[in-house]
Structure formats: structure tokens, C-alpha cells
Amino acid sequence: MAKKSSIEKNNRRRKMSKQYANRRKKLKGIVEDKKLPVEERFAATLKLAELPRNSSATRIRNRCEMTGRPRAYYRKHKMSRIALREHGNKGLIPGLVKSSW
DSSP states (O other): OOOHHHHHHHHHHHHHHHHHHHHHHHHHHHHHOTTSOHHHHHHHHHHHHHSOGGGSGGGOOOOOTTTOOOSSEETTTTEEHHHHHHHHHHTOSTTOOOOOO
8 A cells, every 4th residue: 555645645746737737738839839939939938837847747647546556557447456456356347357277
């Protein structure tokens, strides 16, 4: 089980990322538009730098929804490999069959 503080920090990042998504998208559009003057694009870059770091989507860490484990994460199931195996063995994941030979 991951530390509660790490899980909560990640949840705050998700929330902040949603909150600032539109602002970031507009500013990035201005920065990447080569038709605009350099001064305007540079001003947009400075405004983008003023936004909180945790508002960037790349700072969000994929974590298991059951345990909070940050590694060996399966996106399809939103679980770590350990939780996936435990729930799969119990038959709690539809369509997942444990193979044995």
C-alpha cells in the first residue's frame, strides 16, 4: 500500500490539471503558432511558466486504484500487476482467465 500522502498529492495534481487545462491549451496554441510575432509568443511562454507546475498533465502518475502502487500499472484495468493477479484469481475481473499448463 502506498503512502496516503503520495496518493493525495497525485489526486491534487489531477484536480489542478483539469482546472488549468483550458488556459494551458490556449497558451500552448499561441506558443506553437509560427505565424504570430515573436514577442507575442514569448509573452505566452512567460505566462505558461507562471502557471503552477502541478497543473501540467505530465506530472500525474498512474497509480493502482486498489493499492496506490505506482509501478507495473495496467492502463486497461487501472491496476498494478499484483492487484490484477489477486482479483483475477478470485474471478473478480470479467474476461480475465488465469492460464496454467
